[in-house]
Amino acid sequence: MKLVIVESPAKAKTINNYLGKDYEVLASFGHVRDLPAKDGSVLPDEDFAMSWEVDAASRKRLSDIGNALKEADELILATDPDREGEAISWHVLDVLRGKKLLKDKPVSRVVFNAITKAAITEAMQHPRQIDEPLVDAYLARRALDYLVGFTLSPVLWRKLPGSRSAGRVQSVALRLVCERESEIERFRPQEYWSVGARLNEKSKSFEARLYSVDGRKTDKLDIASASEAEALKRAIEAGAFSVAAVDRKPTRRNPYPPFTTSSLQQDASSRLGFSPSRTMQIAQRLYEEGVITYMRTDAVQMAPEGIDEARRAIVKTFGSDYLPEKPRIYQTKAKNAQEAHEAIRPTDMFRHPDTLRGDADKHRLYELIWKRTLASQMRSAEIERTTADISVFATSRDIALRAVGSVVTFPGFLALYGVEAGADREDGDEDSRELPPLAVGDRPRLEEALIEQHFTQPPPRYSEASLIKKMEELGIGRPSTYAATMSVLQERNYVRLEKRTLIPEDRGRIVTAFLESFFNRYVEYGFTAQLEEQLDLLSNGKLAWKDVLRQFWTDFSAHVEEIRTFAFPRFWMP
């Protein structure tokens, strides 16, 4: 019998089915050990010695694994194919060796990117050993996070009473919220006017907007006062109209890629009103029931089986007109993506949402995943976009208007997964606006000249979901921790959630101001990205992990000492 170790029990169950009787698959339930949450867990002065501690729950798991190992003649470590996965294998192996349970039994490491029979069978034929440089990169990451957090936090306690914590991830997330708030406070709304006309041709009304005045194209903010707008309105009212040019252009809109953790959290937030943590709780249940693939992922790729099933489901549901000739392949754009899993998708595309039993939230989330997955493989929507240039003549000014309309000539994926209003383009409403059939030389008549006052708007506050999206873009945090980071910022009273937007508390803003002033390097938006570059070199064997840590610690500790002993003026203390 061969003993296989993976991290999650649901994954263990699936793999057990694929591998059959000669194997026993057990779950480690995540990292089996961690640094104790107290001082001295990493000792820079003792060559960065790290002390590991097995918690009570893991102790039980490890003894189960140990007992199974007694009956087994081989150990196969099959945790995720990324840095943290390699570390889990290393931790498990290190504990088993420490207990002298391994004897002389062979140990190997296998990795697969999708939990499918083909991928696992293939992986089993290519075993390797633990990737030590990758484990080293984990050790450097783990130690650095500990040293930053457990050094900066006490400095904060001392200098800013009431503050609670700082860290590589949470402090940057907090900074994003605070900087956005400052932008909003600095923002001065600017007045501008839109000018246009409601015209009529062949008994059908349509709207045209001001395009140019005296031969110069007008920009959004060009008409800044009521008097200018009214002058233009009078000129339009006095004029006559002629269609000078009509341009019809077919365009297409492509579907979105399948869900990652971050994009699922965003869409569940905007379309269903779920918080990221609620989304993850529901997704976890769907995963445990075997209904969806793993929900903590940064990959947009689907296993070939998934793509194939989606394509067959499209034909069955919509007919072959909705199926593109070739499968769509998506590329991950997120920085720092590890792509240890595939995208989040239904495990069975023929499991229609309406057949899913269970509560309403589960049904709604599954329906969103099902639709997004299916849509991601459907044909593009085809849209005919018409642009009509209309000159205004017989009036005091040289004015041109432009009318834009578009008609969906083939819905494609839009039949299933609509584009959210205002989601990614300002002129989104024009997608559905239809123009009458216009031809050059037509003389539409004026129904009404239109002017309207507007003010520019400040940037919006972040929601939990949009902050996570931003963090993902910066490569900060991981799918397994996005929701947790949102909770930390609130528990520390650094931010509060109001109408699903994040508002920084005074305490959060003071902490951010302090960190920006005295530890700017460590809360820069690119700090994690720079760290990741070093970790890449490390995992390629081009750097030694202790050298990376030593370089970091030399600068960091000297700087901390300087700030820690600096006598702040009394007024600093709140």
Next chain:
DNA sequence: CAGTGAGCGAGCTTCCGCTTGACTT
């Protein structure tokens, strides 16, 4: 003499990332 209050010292907080139950409500 009892109550008050100044002053002192001890103990506590804290990171990120991987994973579920075992808790309570």
